[in-house]
Amino acid sequence: MKEIRIHGRGGQGSVTAAELLAVAAFADGKFSQAFPAFGVERRGAPVQAFTRISDSTIRLRSQIYEPDYVIVQDPTLLEVVDVASGAKDDGIIIINTEFAPETFKLETKATIMTVDATRIALDIIGRPIVNTVLLGAFAGATGEIKPKSIQDAVKERFPGKVGEKNAEAIQKVYDMMMETKA
Amino acid sequence: MAPTRNVNKEKMVVVEGSYSIAHSVKICRPNVISAYPITPQTHIVENLSQFMADGEIPNCEYINVESEFSALSALVGASAVGARSYSATTSQGLELMHEVLFNVSGMRLPVVMTVINRAVSAPINIWNDQQDSISQRDTGWIQLYAEDTQEMADMTAQAFKIAEDKDVLLPAMVCMDGFILSHVYEPVVLLEQDLVDKYLPAYNPEFVLDPKNPKSFGAFADPSTYTEFRFLQEKAMGVALQKIEDAANEFNELFGRYYGGLIDEYDTEDADIIIMAMGSVIGTIKDVIDARRSKGEKVGLLKVRSFRPFPKEAIKKVVKDAKVVVVLDKNISIGLNEGALFTETKSCFYNTKIDVPVVGYMIGHGGRDIPMGTIENIIDEAKDVMSSGIKVESQFTDIREELI
Numbered sequence: 001m002k003e004i005r006i007h008g009r010g011g012q013g014s015v016t017a018a019e020l021l022a023v024a025a026f027a028d029g030k031f032s033q034a035f036p037a038f039g040v041e042r043r044g045a046p047v048q049a050f051t052r053i054s055d056s057t058i059r060l061r062s063q064i065y066e067p068d069y070v071i072v073q074d075p076t077l078l079e080v081v082d083v084a085s086g087a088k089d090d091g092i093i094i095i096n097t098e099f100a101p102e103t104f105k106l107e108t109k110a111t112i113m114t115v116d117a118t119r120i121a122l123d124i125i126g127r128p129i130v131n132t133v134l135l136g137a138f139a140g141a142t143g144e145i146k147p148k149s150i151q152d153a154v155k156e157r158f159p160g161k162v163g164e165k166n167a168e169a170i171q172k173v174y175d176m177m178m179e180t181k182a
Numbered sequence: 183m184a185p186t187r188n189v190n191k192e193k194m195v196v197v198e199g200s201y202s203i204a205h206s207v208k209i210c211r212p213n214v215i216s217a218y219p220i221t222p223q224t225h226i227v228e229n230l231s232q233f234m235a236d237g238e239i240p241n242c243e244y245i246n247v248e249s250e251f252s253a254l255s256a257l258v259g260a261s262a263v264g265a266r267s268y269s270a271t272t273s274q275g276l277e278l279m280h281e282v283l284f285n286v287s288g289m290r291l292p293v294v295m296t297v298i299n300r301a302v303s304a305p306i307n308i309w310n311d312q313q314d315s316i317s318q319r320d321t322g323w324i325q326l327y328a329e330d331t332q333e334m335a336d337m338t339a340q341a342f343k344i345a346e347d348k349d350v351l352l353p354a355m356v357c358m359d360g361f362i363l364s365h366v367y368e369p370v371v372l373l374e375q376d377l378v379d380k381y382l383p384a385y386n387p388e389f390v391l392d393p394k395n396p397k398s399f400g401a402f403a404d405p406s407t408y409t410e411f412r413f414l415q416e417k418a419m420g421v422a423l424q425k426i427e428d429a430a431n432e433f434n435e436l437f438g439r440y441y442g443g444l445i446d447e448y449d450t451e452d453a454d455i456i457i458m459a460m461g462s463v464i465g466t467i468k469d470v471i472d473a474r475r476s477k478g479e480k481v482g483l484l485k486v487r488s489f490r491p492f493p494k495e496a497i498k499k500v501v502k503d504a505k506v507v508v509v510l511d512k513n514i515s516i517g518l519n520e521g522a523l524f525t526e527t528k529s530c531f532y533n534t535k536i537d538v539p540v541v542g543y544m545i546g547h548g549g550r551d552i553p554m555g556t557i558e559n560i561i562d563e564a565k566d567v568m569s570s571g572i573k574v575e576s577q578f579t580d581i582r583e584e585l586i
Contacts, residue, residue: 018367019196019198019367022196022367022368023196023367026194026196026369029191031368031369032196032367032368032369033366033367033368034366034367034368035361035362035365035366035367036361036365057189058368058465059330059464059465059466059468059469060465060466060469060554061362061462061463061465061466061552062466062551062552062553062554063551063553065553
């Protein structure tokens with residue numbers, strides 16, 4: 001089983017991203033579970049959402065304490081939240097930022113990867129909304145999920161032009177991550 | 183019957199728990215829905231309102247009200263004229279219904295209500311425990327508790343069938359953990375209309391309010407007759423014990439899914455330690471049991487699906503040969519320092535030959551997360567009870583001493 005923790009701020013769509021990841025993983029033939037960290041939703045406050053992906057039925061209902069993967073939507077969170085908390089040594093932390101991974105001195109053995117999802121989102125979608133875009137980065141960085149499954153899930157949730165633009169941005173970020181890895 | 187759960191991935195979709203419940207309600211063909219939105223039940227009524235607006239629930243009236251008290255009061259009238267009636271609430275909303283809960287059960291109206299379990303104020307807390315429904319224990323409603331979103335969806339149809347049975351005619355609460363189940367996205371088979379139509383016949387009550395054939399419901403009962411009303415309610419609960427089993431078995435025959443009837447068992451057959459619990463913590467316990475079993479430890483689980491009627495005989499049969507029974511409660515009777523499932527489990531062994539130590543843990547209050555480690559600790563302490571007897575009979579788990 002793989003466990004994913006998404007850090008964001010209220011209003012950035014962390015919960016939606018966790019849900020879309022679960023939908024996409026199921027489309028890929030896996031079992032999945034997504035749930036919010038049950039906060040009192042306030043715009044701008046730090047929030048967390050979780051996704052589990054497994055080859056078999058998922059029964060565990062606790063929150064995620066030792067994630068395989070962490071997605072950080074907003075680099076300002078690093079000042080207020082320990083995003084690396086419990087991350088597995090062989091895990092990956094994906095941060096949305098213009099800066100290189102070396103910039104971030106996190107206490108973790110997990111691999112830090114960065115992607116400027118905000119710029120891609122502004123270029124392609126025209127708005128600085130990165131929750132779906134970062135799922136493309138997740139697919140590229142981890143290989144846990146097909147980018148097409150994410151694009152399909154996003155297009156189903158956001159039909160029409162919005163979905164198409166998001167799918168384009170997802171592809172772009174996925175390709176960038178694949179290049180980084182190569 | 184051996185527990186079975188066919189996983190049919192072809193039929194599954196990944197949706198929110200609240201959606202799958204709302205879908206089940208729609209498929210059960212309700213005639214009147216009345217509910218007042220309250221977190222974390224809100225997504226259920228939003229989805230139902232959407233279905234209504236889209237014309238997807240034929241022959242149904244959605245009554246908007248200004249409070250939970252009114253929501254359930256509206257359903258008293260609706261159910262009395264023979265309408266299949268549904269509501270959903272949680273926490274403070276359920277507590278506000280308290281008076282009407284007695285009216286519904288006393289008039290023998292088979293209203294079905296989803297209770298999304300949430301802590302009660304004060305202090306205000308929107309997160310999960312089961313204090314809200316447990317506090318309504320004696321209102322004469324059937325109370326069923328679900329483990330995951332598939333069971334929630336399926337239990338909703340089962341509840342209508344049980345409640346409306348002419349030998350039962352009692353209202354039913356279908357209880358499920360707030361946020362943990364109401365807001366989770368996971369794969370689920372949404373109930374199919376053709377199968378539910380076979381499973382759940384139209385509600386056709388023998389007695390209805392009808393101006394052409396006037397009758398009284400809930401009318402005055404003086405000391406010469408009131409006792410018999412109470413006696414008959416209790417008798418109906420006794421009948422419901424079997425009907426709950428029947429409803430689960432019939433559901434399995436048609437849909438191929440079974441989660442137990444009154445109770446369910448997991449690795450109990452040779453178990454020294456048996457954990458008892460209700461609701462979403464069941465899944466976490468199963469994962470811990472698998473890990474312990476792989477180390478050769480004889481740990482099992484007794485899942486209680488029906489809290490009312492209380493399945494005394496079923497429980498006794500499962501635990502009689504265990505060495506320790508551990509009961510987990512997401513509620514407390516303050517002043518007794520015990521959760522309700524613990525108290526009632528103990529009481530059903532008294533005056534019998536069963537002499538098994540029973541210990542209780544109050545757990546997961548106000549949304550306190552229950553990681554696997556908490557269950558691991560409880561099992562370790564149960565092993566101590568096996569070797570050296572009970573040291574603490576009932577206690578809170580995971581108390582933060584630094585806050586006290």
